[in-house]
Amino acid sequence: MGKIAYEQASFKDFEHMPGLNMYETAQEFWNYVDDWESRGHWNYRQECVSGCKPVVDVIAKGKLYKDCVALVFNDYWGLTQHPKVKAAAIAAIEQYGVGAAASPAIGGHMTYHRLLEERIAKFFYRDSAMLYTTGYTANSATMQALLKMDAFAIVDMGVHASMHEGLLTTNKKTFPHNDMEALERILQQTQGKYINRMVIIDGVYSQQADIAPLDQIVKLCKQYGAYLAMDDAHGIGVIGETGRGVLELYNLYQEVDIITGVFSKTFGHLGGYVIASPELIRYLQFQSRQHIFSVTATPASACILKSIDLIDEEPFWKDRLWENINYLKKGLDTMGFDTGNTQSAIIPVMTGSPNLNAEICRLLLEAGVYANQIGYPAVPRKNARIRMSVMATHTREDMDNVLSAWEWIESKMKIAKKYGYQTQID
Ligand SMILES: Cc1ncc(COP(=O)(O)O)c(C=O)c1O
Numbered sequence: 001m002g003k004i005a006y007e008q009a010s011f012k013d014f015e016h017m018p019g020l021n022m023y024e025t026a027q028e029f030w031n032y033v034d035d036w037e038s039r040g041h042w043n044y045r046q047e048c049v050s051g052c053k054p055v056v057d058v059i060a061k062g063k064l065y066k067d068c069v070a071l072v073f074n075d076y077w078g079l080t081q082h083p084k085v086k087a088a089a090i091a092a093i094e095q096y097g098v099g100a101a102a103s104p105a106i107g108g109h110m111t112y113h114r115l116l117e118e119r120i121a122k123f124f125y126r127d128s129a130m131l132y133t134t135g136y137t138a139n140s141a142t143m144q145a146l147l148k149m150d151a152f153a154i155v156d157m158g159v160h161a162s163m164h165e166g167l168l169t170t171n172k173k174t175f176p177h178n179d180m181e182a183l184e185r186i187l188q189q190t191q192g193k194y195i196n197r198m199v200i201i202d203g204v205y206s207q208q209a210d211i212a213p214l215d216q217i218v219k220l221c222k223q224y225g226a227y228l229a230m231d232d233a234h235g236i237g238v239i240g241e242t243g244r245g246v247l248e249l250y251n252l253y254q255e256v257d258i259i260t261g262v263f264s265k266t267f268g269h270l271g272g273y274v275i276a277s278p279e280l281i282r283y284l285q286f287q288s289r290q291h292i293f294s295v296t297a298t299p300a301s302a303c304i305l306k307s308i309d310l311i312d313e314e315p316f317w318k319d320r321l322w323e324n325i326n327y328l329k330k331g332l333d334t335m336g337f338d339t340g341n342t343q344s345a346i347i348p349v350m351t352g353s354p355n356l357n358a359e360i361c362r363l364l365l366e367a368g369v370y371a372n373q374i375g376y377p378a379v380p381r382k383n384a385r386i387r388m389s390v391m392a393t394h395t396r397e398d399m400d401n402v403l404s405a406w407e408w409i410e411s412k413m414k415i416a417k418k419y420g421y422q423t424q425i426d
Helices: 003-008 022-038 083-096 111-123 135-146 161-166 180-189 214-224 246-250 278-287 299-313 316-334 354-366 396-413
Strands: 055-060 063-070 128-132 151-156 171-175 196-202 227-231 258-262 272-276 346-350 372-374 385-389
Touching (some): 111 299, 128 135, 135 161, 135 196, 135 258, 151 180, 161 227, 180 214, 214 246, 272 278
16 A cells, blocks of 8 residues: 555555455554554544543653543543542442452352342333443344344444444344434335344434434334334433433333443443343343353442432433533534534534544644544544533533634634535545
């Protein structure tokens, strides 16, 4: 590959390089990273010195950037730093030690796991839940265990990569994001041909930042006899009167066959959960390979019990979160940026160009704002955007600093909607 090609390339181009062995492929990738670094555009894996906080010190390109407003964390309520949640983790470590050291079927199922399974099921007014050690595995392993070669998955294009991984050994068709006519067409075309058909959606979409029309999807699934799975990783603590996400928004707690979610966002810790009928949960407990052959979550995860309590005990965090979301979005919209169709705590600024993204991220950091660049393959190239996650613990001053940074960038780069997407950097 020549220099120009590296500039235009994305991670995807290095996934499989036919004819190259693993060292040659890795060398090509190495050269690509070097090329982006040489322009100050490699904005990944920057070292955060402070932990997950609204304002952080971060080391980027060998330089320490102090007191940057962090818009990279999905810790929407700031619970990773909540004194009661931290105290609960410390108490659990004192009680149980620091590890579980066995998989759940053969010794690793501890009291705090049972309590957590019961609490998260109850949180959604359901009977049965089980834990996975990551949210990623909750999705991929569940789909892999339930949908075999004779099944058919009907998948919104916006769902998280973990769902797609679980569908590698079944049949699947994707439909354009939130396009109900396309979904219905696939349901019609596949009717009667598969014993298991599962529609797979997110509640809040992690890149589009919008919400699934769950009422319409439930109706279509019932009409055409398909099952429904929904991952609402980004909806909890953000959507619904009491923060129970998209299920609460539509009051459809009982209508989704498989509910998945994560403890790594609003709940402030790590791990994933699956909520389903007692029969399906028992089946997954012993048929899902990633569950039976992998160690259970560490005792610190007992702190999630406190996080779940706080969703009801301290609802003011959701109000503060929405004050920040609305303030930031309004400021960006007023300056003329394209913030897409966001309905959640994720605010994108559309740029339409991976290279422009990289330059904006570099400038944002210079201005004391730490945000993420999102490009292909997470979104199509033309939908590249800067992605900002807002936290309840950001102050008004933090939000004003972010808006000033964007104002400064706009004065240099002219990327507001009225100019169309600028591509001169490509
Ligand atoms: C929608 C969605 N589902 C699942 C995951 C995976 O969760 P975890 O990072 O907890 O493994 C993510 C992570 O970003 C996500 O955005």
